Amino acid sequence: MSYFDEKRNQEILARLRKNYPDAKIKLKFKTPFELLVATILSAQCTDDRVNIVTEKLFKKYKKPEDYLKVKNEELEKDIYSTGFYKQKAKSIKACCQVLVEKYGGKVPSNIEELTKIPGVGRKTASVVVGNAYGIPAIAVDTHVKRLSNIFHFVKEKNPDKIEEQLKKIIPEDEWIVTSHRIATHGRLVCLAKNPKCEICFLNDICPSAFKVKKEKIK
DNA sequence: CTCCCGATAT
DNA sequence: ATATCAGGAG
Numbered sequence: 001m002s003y004f005d006e007k008r009n010q011e012i013l014a015r016l017r018k019n020y021p022d023a024k025i026k027l028k029f030k031t032p033f034e035l036l037v038a039t040i041l042s043a044q045c046t047d048d049r050v051n052i053v054t055e056k057l058f059k060k061y062k063k064p065e066d067y068l069k070v071k072n073e074e075l076e077k078d079i080y081s082t083g084f085y086k087q088k089a090k091s092i093k094a095c096c097q098v099l100v101e102k103y104g105g106k107v108p109s110n111i112e113e114l115t116k117i118p119g120v121g122r123k124t125a126s127v128v129v130g131n132a133y134g135i136p137a138i139a140v141d142t143h144v145k146r147l148s149n150i151f152h153f154v155k156e157k158n159p160d161k162i163e164e165q166l167k168k169i170i171p172e173d174e175w176i177v178t179s180h181r182i183a184t185h186g187r188l189v190c191l192a193k194n195p196k197c198e199i200c201f202l203n204d205i206c207p208s209a210f211k212v213k214k215e216k217i218k
Numbered sequence: 219c220t221c222c223c224g225a226t227a228t
Numbered sequence: 229a230t231a232t233c234a235g236g237a238g
Contacts, residue, residue: 043235049225083224087236121236142234159235193232 003152008205009169012151015201016181023180025131027051032107032132033099034058036114037067039124040091045082053082064096064105091119109133122160130176138163138175143186150190150208 026047029035034054042050057078061067067075075089082088095117099105107128108114114125123139130137138144140159144166148154154165170178186192189200195208203209 040236044223045234046225047234081224083234084222084236085224087222091236119236123235187233191232192234 003155003207005152005207006169008207009151009153011205012153012202013170013174013178016178016185017174019201020181020184023177023184025127025180027127027131028054029132030058032109032128033064035132036095036107036120036124036128037061037092039127040095040119041079041082041088043088043124044084050082053079064099067092067096068100088119094118095120107132109135111137122163126163126179130179134176136172136175137179138166138170139179140166141179141183142192143183144179146192147182147186147190150195150206151202152207 027035027038027042028051029038037057038050038054041053060078072086072089072093075092076085079085079088079092098117099107103113108117109129109132111122111125111129114120114128115122123141126137126139129135130139140148140163145157145159145162148162148166149156153169154162156162156165166178167175189196197203197206197210200206200209
């Protein structure tokens with residue numbers, strides 16, 4: 001049996017589809033710009049935490065210009081609990097600066113332009129393009145990266161290459177929703193350090209099922 | 219490969 | 229107390 005198995009891949013995708021039919025982004029937003037800010041904040045932070053912060057944040061800051069008006073220290077306070085707040089405050093301000101100067105305050109709708117923006121990597125760009133503009137994209141976050149390897153969809157650590165591979169396995173019209181299905185499964189069942197294979201609906205076909213054994217049974 | 223950093227679950 | 233969570237830049 002080889003590492004890759006297209007039949008198995010499709011069966012895994014089918015079961016994910018069945019169990020998480022309408023998986024969607026957890027980040028709350030009303031405009032592409034809000035989603036861009038929320039996604040920058042979501043780096044190394046749970047979506048739930050970001051939502052708590054953005055609920056107030058988006059009332060205070062409506063346009064890119066609004067972020068540019070305040071001092072870094074003030075913005076840092078407003079986003080504090082998402083962690084990495086100094087970095088993120090800098091990123092958001094640099095991002096808004098570019099948005100105003102180069103894009104007339106509008107958020108670009110393609111990954112190439114988005115990734116030129118400070119603080120915006122490929123994952124963030126994919127999230128915005130896919131979820132704010134509805135353009136097919138796959139955001140390779142930590143869950144998609146981990147589970148893609150666990151499922152043997154890929155044998156690869158580089159997120160860009162994982163994205164490339166996944167696009168061959170998943171039909172284009174399901175790129176966005178599948179990203180969310182995989183992420184959902186990673187959050188609920190296939191946890192990073194202690195995957196719950198016992199309760200997993202994929203445990204009969206997952207090539208990595210029960211491979212992480214519990215060494216400490218007290 | 220290192221730095222940036224808080225919140226929550228156990 | 230400590231483990232776990234979760235991207236981008238230099």
